[in-house]
Amino acid sequence: MNNSVRSTARMVWAGLRAMLVLTLVCGVIYPLAVTGIAQAAFHGKANGSEVKADGKSVGSELLGQSYDLDKKDKDGNPLPDPKFFQPRPSAAGPNTENTQYKLTVSGASNLAADSKQLLDSVKQRRSQVAEFNHVAPSSVPVDALTSSGSGVDPDISPAYARLQAKRVAEVNHLPADKVEQLVEDHIDGRLLGFMGEPHVNVLKLNIALRKLAQG
Amino acid sequence: MSPVLSGVLQFVALFAALALVYRPLGDYMARVYDSKKHLRAEKWIYRLIGADPDAEMRWPAYLRGVLAFSAVGLLLLYLLQRVQGALPGRLSLGFHSISPDQAFNTAASFVGNTNWQSYSGEQSMGHAVQTLGLAVQNFVSAAVGIAVAIALVRGFARSRTSNLGNFWADLVRGTVRILLPLSVVAAVVLVACGAIQNFAGIHEIGQLTGGTQQVNGGAVASQEAIKELGTNGGGYFNANSAHPFENPNAFTNLFEVFLILVIPFALTRTFGKMVGNVKQGYAILGTMVLIWVGFTALMMWTEFAHHGAALQAAGGAMEGKEQRFGIGGSSIFATATTLTSTGAVDAGHSSLTGLGGGIAMLGMMLGEIAPGGVGSGLYGMLVMAIIAVFIAGLMVGRTPEYLGKKIGTREIKLAACYILITPTLVLGFTAVSMAMSGPPGQILNKADGSVLHSGAHGFSEVLYAFTSAANNNGSAFAGLNANTPWYNTTLGLAILLGRFLPMVFVLALAGSLAEQQPVPETAGTLRTEKPLFAGLLVGTILIITGLTYFPALALGPMAEGLS
Numbered sequence: 001m002n003n004s005v006r007s008t009a010r011m012v013w014a015g016l017r018a019m020l021v022l023t024l025v026c027g028v029i030y031p032l033a034v035t036g037i038a039q040a041a042f043h044g045k046a047n048g049s050e051v052k053a054d055g056k057s058v059g060s061e062l063l064g065q066s067y068d069l070d071k072k073d074k075d076g077n078p079l080p081d082p083k084f085f086q087p088r089p090s091a092a093g094p095n096t097e098n099t100q101y102k103l104t105v106s107g108a109s110n111l112a113a114d115s116k117q118l119l120d121s122v123k124q125r126r127s128q129v130a131e132f133n134h135v136a137p138s139s140v141p142v143d144a145l146t147s148s149g150s151g152v153d154p155d156i157s158p159a160y161a162r163l164q165a166k167r168v169a170e171v172n173h174l175p176a177d178k179v180e181q182l183v184e185d186h187i188d189g190r191l192l193g194f195m196g197e198p199h200v201n202v203l204k205l206n207i208a209l210r211k212l213a214q215g
Numbered sequence: 216m217s218p219v220l221s222g223v224l225q226f227v228a229l230f231a232a233l234a235l236v237y238r239p240l241g242d243y244m245a246r247v248y249d250s251k252k253h254l255r256a257e258k259w260i261y262r263l264i265g266a267d268p269d270a271e272m273r274w275p276a277y278l279r280g281v282l283a284f285s286a287v288g289l290l291l292l293y294l295l296q297r298v299q300g301a302l303p304g305r306l307s308l309g310f311h312s313i314s315p316d317q318a319f320n321t322a323a324s325f326v327g328n329t330n331w332q333s334y335s336g337e338q339s340m341g342h343a344v345q346t347l348g349l350a351v352q353n354f355v356s357a358a359v360g361i362a363v364a365i366a367l368v369r370g371f372a373r374s375r376t377s378n379l380g381n382f383w384a385d386l387v388r389g390t391v392r393i394l395l396p397l398s399v400v401a402a403v404v405l406v407a408c409g410a411i412q413n414f415a416g417i418h419e420i421g422q423l424t425g426g427t428q429q430v431n432g433g434a435v436a437s438q439e440a441i442k443e444l445g446t447n448g449g450g451y452f453n454a455n456s457a458h459p460f461e462n463p464n465a466f467t468n469l470f471e472v473f474l475i476l477v478i479p480f481a482l483t484r485t486f487g488k489m490v491g492n493v494k495q496g497y498a499i500l501g502t503m504v505l506i507w508v509g510f511t512a513l514m515m516w517t518e519f520a521h522h523g524a525a526l527q528a529a530g531g532a533m534e535g536k537e538q539r540f541g542i543g544g545s546s547i548f549a550t551a552t553t554l555t556s557t558g559a560v561d562a563g564h565s566s567l568t569g570l571g572g573g574i575a576m577l578g579m580m581l582g583e584i585a586p587g588g589v590g591s592g593l594y595g596m597l598v599m600a601i602i603a604v605f606i607a608g609l610m611v612g613r614t615p616e617y618l619g620k621k622i623g624t625r626e627i628k629l630a631a632c633y634i635l636i637t638p639t640l641v642l643g644f645t646a647v648s649m650a651m652s653g654p655p656g657q658i659l660n661k662a663d664g665s666v667l668h669s670g671a672h673g674f675s676e677v678l679y680a681f682t683s684a685a686n687n688n689g690s691a692f693a694g695l696n697a698n699t700p701w702y703n704t705t706l707g708l709a710i711l712l713g714r715f716l717p718m719v720f721v722l723a724l725a726g727s728l729a730e731q732q733p734v735p736e737t738a739g740t741l742r743t744e745k746p747l748f749a750g751l752l753v754g755t756i757l758i759i760t761g762l763t764y765f766p767a768l769a770l771g772p773m774a775e776g777l778s
């Protein structure tokens with residue numbers, strides 16, 4: 001009995017020392033080394049792929065943002081700004097646990113495929129997007145009707161970008177063909193021709209649009 | 216190119232990449248664990264631990280090492296979260312200490328290689344907990360899993376000995392020679408593609424329409440690399456691998472799936488090498504690949520078909536999916552993450568089609584063996600192989616053998632105990648949660664319950680949670696609000712019991728196999744390196760899982776998928 005207590009105590013002592021040593025290796029040296037390489041070789045990317053326009057930071061290339069008016073609808077939701085291309089719906093929420101920050105907490109809606117709530121929002125979004133863009137409800141693509149996995153999806157489908165081009169051109173008093181060309185120029189195809197889906201980065205498209213509108 | 220073809224081609228590319236590294240990585244890992252030499256860095260580590268890496272251990276000593284090391288890790292990670300509020304500056308980012316039940320849940324989850332998360336990383340964990348706590352367990356819990364698998368392989372490879380190797384040496388080698396170098400390479404690739412890697416605080420960046428938004432900094436790429444390689448799955452952000460800072464584009468998406476699968480698959484080669492017959496490893500590999508390909512095909516089929524009223528109305532299963540990955544890439548990821556014990560997600564699993572959610576759940580219910588977690592996948596599959604030769608032995612009335620070792624009463628008892636643990640935990644805890652009249656259950660009246668949905672999907676949320684925890688997966692139908700004392704505690708217990716009880720039986724099995732004298736192969740020996748055996752093994756796995764879980768699956772995802 002005494003023997004096994006002693007040997008267990010020895011094991012725990014060795015376990016504690018192992019844990020501390022491996023914490024030093026995997027929790028200090030490893031992340032610092034990777035950070036060193038990353039900051040030296042990929043400074044912009046390692047720090048969040050921030051995009052500048054006219055010398056000002058306008059966001060991260062990788063994070064979706066909202067393009068809303070200051071006005072709100074009757075439910076208190078901000079109204080989308082028709083001057084800009086609009087991103088996908090988002091289920092990301094406000095920071096609730098530590099309110100010293102105004103962070104967006106990433107996440108999906110987690111609503112089931114047969115959820116009544118999701119069905120209702122899909123129907124509502126279809127009519128809203130159709131009305132907003134003056135198009136037929138049946139022409140609204142799926143990414144405009146569903147919220148993304150992260151809630152900060154930076155991209156929309158080429159179909160959704162094309163659908164918005166006419167409205168954007170009208171509101172900005174630009175020739176429709178110019179805006180349509182802008183959309184085509186901003187389509188990122190599948191990587192190596194087969195990976196992922198074609199998409200349009202909304203921030204980059206809107207920056208180019210603003211430039212075009214400012215002449 | 217159609218999205219379906221793109222999905223198929225991505226799978227083919229993934230398959231080819233895995234095939235390419237299978238032999239070199241598998242052989243390398245066999246050399247790592249067979250080697251008699253120690254690297255200089257390892258010698259320093261052994262000196263600091265105070266352990267003799269050349270001292271052979273019998274199975275009880277090996278088990279004591281596993282348990283002592285994991286218990287210390289559990290305690291340290293718990294304490295680190297509990298004192299977070301007192302840590303200065305960037306160490307805590309000003310976040311509070313984690314509550315006792317959530318800190319227990321998280322510690323159990325990361326030490327148990329599960330990485331179930333009842334917290335949202337970006338609003339609760341500072342740099343100290345993420346990097347010194349969670350990321351470290353990503354390494355060492357994975358190394359412990361591989362060590363236990365290697366001990367079992369030694370049980371088959373050795374004879375007339377009770378020695379299974381040295382736990383400290385296996386732990387350190389797995390970390391230093393396998394996980395660390397692969398992680399450094401993977402992390403740099405991820406940063407090059409856009410994953411962030413810094414120690415900035417939460418800071419403001421501009422917005423195009425004016426104003427600012429607050430974003431997190433963090434050592435994300437370095438954690439992402441080991442999160443996938445170690446089949447851990449705990450995301451830096453709440454959205455996990457759906458978040459663009461963790462998974463910036465379609466290539467990284469496929470690359471992360473590759474990282475998830477590469478070690479579990481290659482370990483079958485390591486196994487073949489170490490038992491001196493690589494064909495035995497191929498039979499195990501074939502079984503894993505067959506299930507993996509089949510499940511991926513099913514997942515793609517149901518997701519592209521987008522059954523379910525809301526998805527039909529939307530015209531596609533894009534709810535909870537990112538545009539850059541699309542349905543193909545997300546289906547490949549969802550299948551790989553649930554067939555291994557990873558649990559990282561690049562899409563909201565709760566919004567998969569009813570059948571897609573069922574496939575994800577079934578993948579976990581198989582026991583995470585196709586190819587399963589690092590180490591745990593291999594030992595889980597070897598236990599299944601023992602069951603399969605036992606069934607074959609019953610059919611012909613012969614004492615079963617596997618790899619020259621007799622599968623006698625003791626071995627089959629240990630294997631049977633092994634496969635009973637997770638179903639007991641999953642079904643037991645789910646039943647108790649559902650039966651409780653208070654907030655934990657409350658499926659029919661979801662007003663004050665934890666579940667987001669009523670009816671079949673609400674039941675699925677709870678079943679998924681315990682399946683995920685007991686099988687050490689960590690993914691979720693995240694509609695369930697699991698940050699309650701009940702779920703934090705019971706899921707934490709399910710994780711610990713689901714991780715360490717099986718290890719007890721595996722190591723006991725290893726000890727009993729190692730002591731045997733090998734029996735010579737005869738004309739009547741079941742040829743376990745042949746495709747026929749792989750087929751028998753697939754059948755055994757599906758029948759055992761089906762018999763165990765069919766009623767529960769019928770109440771949840773099947774009811775949902777057929778409605």
